[in-house]
Amino acid sequence: MPTLRALELLVAVLDHGSLTEAARRLHTTPSAISHQLAALERELRTPLLHRLPRGVQATAAGRAVEADARRAVEAAAAVTRVGRAVAAGTAGRVRVACGEVLTAPLVAPVLARWRHEHPDVVVELAEFASADALAAHVEAGDADLGVIPRPRGWTGDVHLVGHEEVVAVVPPGHPLAGATPTGTTTVAGVAAHPVVGLTPGNGLDRWLTGLAADAGTAFDVVVRTRSASTAVHLARAGAGVAVVPVSALGGDGTGVVRFDPPLGRDVVALLPTGGADALAGQFLRDLLARGAPQLP
CATH class of the missing domain: 3.40.190.10 (Periplasmic binding protein-like II)
Structure with a gap:
């Protein structure tokens, strides 16, 4: 199977029209690019480039695989962007389970801030009338954190909200x-x-x-x-x-x-086994900063 690096090099050569310019943009050498592209051509059993005195041109096979090669490179770049964004807490999804009476006074204000501060994060909210049912939901891994009065028998990670x-x-x-x-x-x-x-x-x-x-x-x-x-x-x-x-x-x-x-x-926040990822951890910190509801 072609490596992502070989496809990235192929796209770069096609974009810049020469191994030398592609090597300069990718901080490598023309010989290193030539070696990887030769290996790719052997795997595909066909030449992908015409080596010309002044640059290169795609062969019929090179033109045929170009679109798929670009999609593969773009998909890999998207994986990197999304993964890093989630790790940084700027994108992704966080699933919050909440005791229904706590939604308006505690969770809703945090959600409102998140819409402004984390516009690329999707927050999924599930409400429960039963503390035990909510705890089971979190324990099953169906929520990233739960907000609830302290339940009976919970042995996982607990943070006191107030x-x-x-x-x-x-x-x-x-x-x-x-x-x-x-x-x-x-x-x-x-x-x-x-x-x-x-x-x-x-x-x-x-x-x-x-x-x-x-x-x-x-x-x-x-x-x-x-x-x-x-x-x-x-x-x-x-x-x-x-x-x-x-x-x-x-x-x-x-x-x-x-x-x-x-x-x-x-009022506590429950975390499933394994703790919180970056997004859930930030949401938890915001809940702890707000604290439990107080008398009006």
Whole structure:
């Protein structure tokens, strides 16, 4: 099979019309070019060039293979360009898996910056309601990094993005609003009122159920939803008290009651086995610089 170097030399000779000029442009010698082209002609079993007193001309075979030779050289150059661009973090693709409630407050601002700073990079975003499902997605190698509350049983690479506060959301005039001098509540205080819960099996639901049990009580869940953001809307509409991370608030602090002592959870970035490539590593650094969502 012809070597890429031999095809590159053939194209250079055809472009410049002589071995001497091609050698000068490629920083080699005419004899070295002649040797490689002779080997190429032996492999193809036909002359590719007429050696003339003043330069060279393509033979019929040389003209026939010229287009394919150029495509091969251009394709190799494209491989080099793309590979180096990806290594430098200026082109390519990065696949991000995100807990759906974190998309707007955490990932979206980073994506907006990337559209300006990395215009040749394609970011593919997959959203998950379940932390365990997202972790499995990353572990399977289907994402370059995942952004999520810390999952159970993850043994891979973990980077702490920040600590996110968990708050209660109540409708206007609710007894929990201003019920204490500090304007805070407790898990037991929330349990004394109807609660908007999350779908059973949701990681946040398991955690909150455990907190209530530790406080010697249980939440009176009157309606459930799979989305913490929807729970906020239901609470503000009067359906019950929602206990949610601040990322679910949508930048609106209406009806928010904080806990005393404070409640919160870690937001982390997960990397698959083998770590991050250049693009995923840069995206991770930008996420860490932004940090976990905070109260509006």
